[in-house]
Structures are given as C-alpha cells and as structure tokens.
Amino acid sequence: EAQVTQNPRYLITVTGKKLTVTCSQNMNHEYMSWYRQDPGLGLRQIYYSMNVEVTDKGDVPEGYKVSRKEKRNFPLILESPSPNQTSLYFCASGTGTNTEAFFGQGTRLTVV
C-alpha cells in the first residue's frame, strides 16, 4: 500500500532533549516536506526537499533540522526542543512541483 509513515505518533519530551521524528515513503517520490499545524495558524511548512541531499527552508525552519540521505526517508530533528515546538507535525511527499502531496498520519509532540 502506498503510504507516508511517521514515527512516533505521539511523543512527550522535556525541554532540551534532542529528538528525531522519522518519515518514510514507499512511492519513490522525489519531493518530501515537513509541516507543523497549530490552532488558528493552520499548516506551516518547516523544511522541504526536492531530492536526495537537496533541502530548503520553508516558512518556519527555526529550531529544526532535516536531512535527506536516501530518497525514501526525511527525518525531522529537534536538537533542543522548547515548549513552543509543541504541535502536530505532518510529513508529506509528492512527485514534484505542482502535483498533489501525500501526507502521513501525523505526530503529536508535546514539549514540557
């Protein structure tokens, strides 16, 4: 089944403790992206990647890192999480520009 898989689905962590949220897609998509979603602010793009080893900042990249060493994986790294990074995070993939995006099931992160 074609899908975008994020792990974990739920995570509670403490301020400053490094964490990684994984994202994997099995559709051989070149394009992958991370979003966060907050009430009243909608979906905001954090980082995106056009292909292996090619990434770029979205609208809200501060406090996040990404890497794209393989086509199928696009992990999101929070080196020193803070409470304002408490949010619902989504990974997405697609075949390229101007095409539909496929979303993962989301990761609900709470930083205390």
Next chain:
Amino acid sequence: SQKIEQNSEALNIQEGKTATLTCNYTNYSPAYLQWYRQDPGRGPVFLLLIRENEKEKRKERLKVTFDTTLKQSLFHITASQPADSATYLCALYSGAGSYQLTFGKGTKLSVIP
C-alpha cells in the same frame, strides 16, 4: 507578501444543500491550485487540482472553479452529507518550478442532518 485566505473559518449547512467555500490569494501567479480535506487529528487528503487554463473541474459531487483574474477559487460540494463534515484546505505552490506548497488556514464545514 504571498497570502492565501479562506474566507470562512467555519460554515454550517443543512444536509442536501450545496456548500460553497472560497479561497483567495495575493501575490501568487499559480499555474495550479489544489484542494484538500482534513479530518480532526489526521493528515490532509488530496481532493482536486485545477490548472490555470481550466475554468472548472468536477469529481463526483465536488466542483472547483479557478478565476486567475479575480485570484479566487470556489469549491462546491453538492447534495452535502454529514460525512462531508471536515476542514477543507486550499493550497498553492509559490511559483513556477517551486516546491514550496503553502496552505490556507482552512474552512471547517459542518453538515447538519
């Protein structure tokens, strides 16, 4: 700066009626506009894509229009059902060849039986 605005945060409609949602944008020159559905706590699901040279696109009970002069898209659900209750998002890429996909804040549709 580029903006995508969905006029209503929430829309209540009686079952069987047609729901019409609006998406306006500024400082974009999009070749394509997309609509997604999102259920609470779940990822958005793609519904329709319309190209700038298409005035209208249909899929079952869904219809999308795209007016690049008005910089507006309308999303219609005919014969609405309670199962259509969800948040609907419009989305645009920042420009030709761009990989930066930006979403409006969405309109939460509630279809009342």
